[in-house]
Amino acid sequence: MSSLAHSARRIALSLLALAMLGLARPAIAQGRRAPIDSTWRKNGVCYEIFVRSFYDSDGDGIGDLKGLIAKLDYVNDGTSSAKHSLGAKCIWLMPIDASPSYHGYDVTDYYRVNPQYGTNADFKRLVAAAHKRGIKVLVDLVLNHESSEHRFFKEAAHDTAAPHRNWFRWSATDPNTKGPWGQPLWHKSPERNEYYYGIFDSAMPDLNYDTPAVRAEAMKIGRFWLTEMGVDGFRLDAVPYLVERGNEVMHTPETHDVLRSFGAMVRKTAPGAFTIGEVTFDNRTLLTYYPDQLDAYFAFDVSDALLAAVKNRSASKLFIPFLQLQAALPATRWSPFQRNHDQTRTMTVLGDDPARARVSASLLLTLPGLPFVYYGEELGMAGDKPDPRLRTPMQWTRGHAAGFTTGTPWETLQPDSLIANVAAQEGDPSSLLTLYRKLIHLRASNGALAEGRLLPAQTSSDSVAAFVRRSSTQGVLVVANLADVPLSNVTVAMAERTLAAGHYSFTDLLDGTRATELNVGEDGAVRGYVPLPTLAPMHVYVLALRGRRR
Numbered sequence: 001m002s003s004l005a006h007s008a009r010r011i012a013l014s015l016l017a018l019a020m021l022g023l024a025r026p027a028i029a030q031g032r033r034a035p036i037d038s039t040w041r042k043n044g045v046c047y048e049i050f051v052r053s054f055y056d057s058d059g060d061g062i063g064d065l066k067g068l069i070a071k072l073d074y075v076n077d078g079t080s081s082a083k084h085s086l087g088a089k090c091i092w093l094m095p096i097d098a099s100p101s102y103h104g105y106d107v108t109d110y111y112r113v114n115p116q117y118g119t120n121a122d123f124k125r126l127v128a129a130a131h132k133r134g135i136k137v138l139v140d141l142v143l144n145h146e147s148s149e150h151r152f153f154k155e156a157a158h159d160t161a162a163p164h165r166n167w168f169r170w171s172a173t174d175p176n177t178k179g180p181w182g183q184p185l186w187h188k189s190p191e192r193n194e195y196y197y198g199i200f201d202s203a204m205p206d207l208n209y210d211t212p213a214v215r216a217e218a219m220k221i222g223r224f225w226l227t228e229m230g231v232d233g234f235r236l237d238a239v240p241y242l243v244e245r246g247n248e249v250m251h252t253p254e255t256h257d258v259l260r261s262f263g264a265m266v267r268k269t270a271p272g273a274f275t276i277g278e279v280t281f282d283n284r285t286l287l288t289y290y291p292d293q294l295d296a297y298f299a300f301d302v303s304d305a306l307l308a309a310v311k312n313r314s315a316s317k318l319f320i321p322f323l324q325l326q327a328a329l330p331a332t333r334w335s336p337f338q339r340n341h342d343q344t345r346t347m348t349v350l351g352d353d354p355a356r357a358r359v360s361a362s363l364l365l366t367l368p369g370l371p372f373v374y375y376g377e378e379l380g381m382a383g384d385k386p387d388p389r390l391r392t393p394m395q396w397t398r399g400h401a402a403g404f405t406t407g408t409p410w411e412t413l414q415p416d417s418l419i420a421n422v423a424a425q426e427g428d429p430s431s432l433l434t435l436y437r438k439l440i441h442l443r444a445s446n447g448a449l450a451e452g453r454l455l456p457a458q459t460s461s462d463s464v465a466a467f468v469r470r471s472s473t474q475g476v477l478v479v480a481n482l483a484d485v486p487l488s489n490v491t492v493a494m495a496e497r498t499l500a501a502g503h504y505s506f507t508d509l510l511d512g513t514r515a516t517e518l519n520v521g522e523d524g525a526v527r528g529y530v531p532l533p534t535l536a537p538m539h540v541y542v543l544a545l546r547g548r549r550r
Contacts, residue, residue: 036232036272040136041332043450044089045365045440046372047075050341051096051117052104053393054375056405063393063404065096065118069129074422078133080445082437084426086378087444090136090274092235094341096123099147102388102410104140105237106147106204110221120229127230136232138274139225143218143262144238145204148190153205157191166211169197169244179249199241199249209243209258218258219265226270233266233274236294240279251285259293276335283324286334295333296370299325302336306367307349310360313482315465319456322367326454336369338377341391345376345383347420354380355538358435359480362540365439366469366478368454378436379420389414395421435510442509442542448474449542455498457526460491464535468498468545475499475545477506477515481535488534494526504547506531515543 055067077085095104098112113123130137146153152164159165171186174195179185186195187202198205207214225231236259243254259277266273275294279286283301301321309318325334338346338360350356357380364371376383376394383390388411395417396403402417414420425431443449452469459466463483469476481487499520506515515531531543 031227032268033227033270033273036136036270038272038274040089040134041274041370043444043447044136044370045087045443046090046092046138046335046370047086047088048092048094048340048372048374050094050375050391052102052410053391053404055394055396056407056409059405059407060116061405061407061410062116064116065113065122065126069122069126072126072129072133072135076133076135080441082434082441086373086437087440088373089134089444090138090232091130092138092276092372093140095140095142095237097142100149101147101203103391105142106145106149106201107142108147108150110146111224123229136274137230138233138235138276139229139231140237141222141225141234142237143207143221144241145198145200145206148198148203148205157189157196167208167214168205169208171195171197177247185249197244200238206241206244209254215258215261218262222262222265223269226266226273231273232270233276233295236262236275236277239277239289239294240281251288256289256293259289263292263294283321286325287328290329290333296335298340298372299334299336299369302334302369303338306336306360306363307338307346309465310356310363310482311350313463313484315459315480315482316462318363318465319454319467322369322454323456326368331368331451332370334369335372336364336367337372337374338364340372340374342387343390344385345374345381345390347377347380347416348382348384352382354432357432359482359538359540361432361436362439362542363465363478363480365436365443366449366476366540366542367467368452368469371443373436373440376420378433379422379425380416380432381420382414382416397421397423438510439542446474446476446509446544447471448476452476455494457498458493460489461487463487464490466492466531468494470498476509477531477543477545478540479531479535479543480540481537483537485537486534487537489530490535492526492529492531494529497524498526499524499545502547504545506543506545509542509544513541515541518547 051068052063054063055071056063057067075086075088096113096117097107098109098114099107113120127137152167155162156165156168172194175186177185179199185199187198189196196205209215240250242258243252245252263275266275276296277294279289279297280300286297289297305318305321309315346360347357392411392414393404393409398418401409402413402421425433448469448471452471455468457466465480467478501520501522504518518529
């Protein structure tokens with residue numbers, strides 16, 4: 001063998017060894033994917049999954065990708081039936097990259113699936129299985145920071161001349177500055193008498209986006225997951241904090257520039273792919289992240305207003321954040337939700353009241369936006385801080401470990417696992433799970449609920465929320481009694497041109513209840529309409545409008 005051949009063989013073996021260690025960054029295809037169908041956004045619901053907690057296929061107590069594949073039919077079995085499937089058209093997976101932590105938000109290798117969850121090949125099989133069922137796959141992408149165990153940071157901390165030294169921010173002295181929630185921003189280096197910047201934790205050093213190579217690497221990581229792994233988009237973590245400007249640590253113009261470039265790259269690489277960002281601020285701040293950055297963002301104001309209305313039995317402020325966003329954006333560009341993996345679960349917020357949880361779910365899934373549902377919310381799973389208790393194993397059955405694993409679960413289950421589980425609620429027409437299934441499938445099939453405009457109505461009781469969702473061909477009147485008691489003779493009024501002139505009848509799309517018929521005059525207004533003589537306590541009516549227009 002020639003010396004050239006020997007050298008080539010040594011290089012190949014070295015690259016193989018690095019790849020096996022997860023250290024070599026693969027060459028990423030520069031081509032484009034075929035366009036991804038984005039029509040699912042109009043009538044779809046996304047389901048957030050923590051892979052570690054969803055289903056364990058091998059008995060080690062940790063959920064994995066093979067387990068998720070085995071349970072995909074629960075998410076969506078590819079049919080229009082609500083009997084055995086939620087009908088979600090999208091899943092968002094919390095971080096699945098290699099990481100030393102249970103949560104995965106400190107990544108050590110952006111090009112390798114966490115070995116506890118499986119392999120890159122397992123992930124590709126998941127994507128194929130999801131696509132077969134009509135499910136889009138989004139992955140959590142953590143671009144603000146990486147793990148202090150990542151080899152780039154370890155090398156940079158050890159050697160001031162390391163190639164990736166300027167991928168992080170360093171200070172010879174402790175600036176002793178505090179972050180937005182009073183946390184230290186600078187942390188003592190493990191290697192020398194200096195400090196590094198990390199807004200969230202010492203285990204999560206921030207990446208320095210003033211370095212062009214960092215921006216280039218973020219684009220490369222995105223292209224890898226789009227072209228090599230086949231994902232349909234990303235949820236981007238903690239985007240307001242990407243780029244600092246002096247002591248300004250969030251919402252900087254440079255942060256918007258990075259998001260604008262990343263969004264453009266995604267749209268070019270995989271037309272139709274979906275990007276959604278975490279901006280945990282009010283609507284006014286949220287709107288500064290449009291129009292040309294990511295596709296959508298989570299609407300935290302909407303979440304707060306929704307749960308406050310249900311908890312406080314008052315509809316007075318429910319519609320404000322919805323209308324703010326509706327006036328500025330298409331409904332596919334913002335996402336309402338109840339709770340996520342960082343927040344006390346809905347059932348716990350609502351005082352462990354199943355009836356109130358039903359009202360909250362019904363409002364979420366009949367109001368506009370592209371809704372997200374956190375796994376287990378459809379069962380009424382409880383959960384409160386600390387964070388691991390918000391992310392406990394999915395509760396499938398009444399058996400050992402609630403059917404999550406044959407071994408010992410990585411985290412103790414919730415005390416409600418004997419009640420709030422799939423087996424206990426499957427087939428029960430009155431269960432929370434059945435309600436979620438009905439509503440998600442209804443949203444997918446009803447044009448008014450899918451993409452109709454929100455037209456709030458006035459009611460004679462602050463404890464009753466009423467609104468119309470109206471598309472070009474369909475209309476739905478939603479009436480929600482938030483009170484603990486029945487309410488009689490509650491009137492509903494609607495502004496001019498809310499409905500076309502005509503005679504209308506109403507039928508509840510969930511249980512077939514017939515409501516009072518309605519005559520609408522030429523001005524299209526509604527005055528003093530009583531939908532039902534008595535509104536049941538903590539009950540939501542989803543009334544299809546059927547009638548003859550004049």
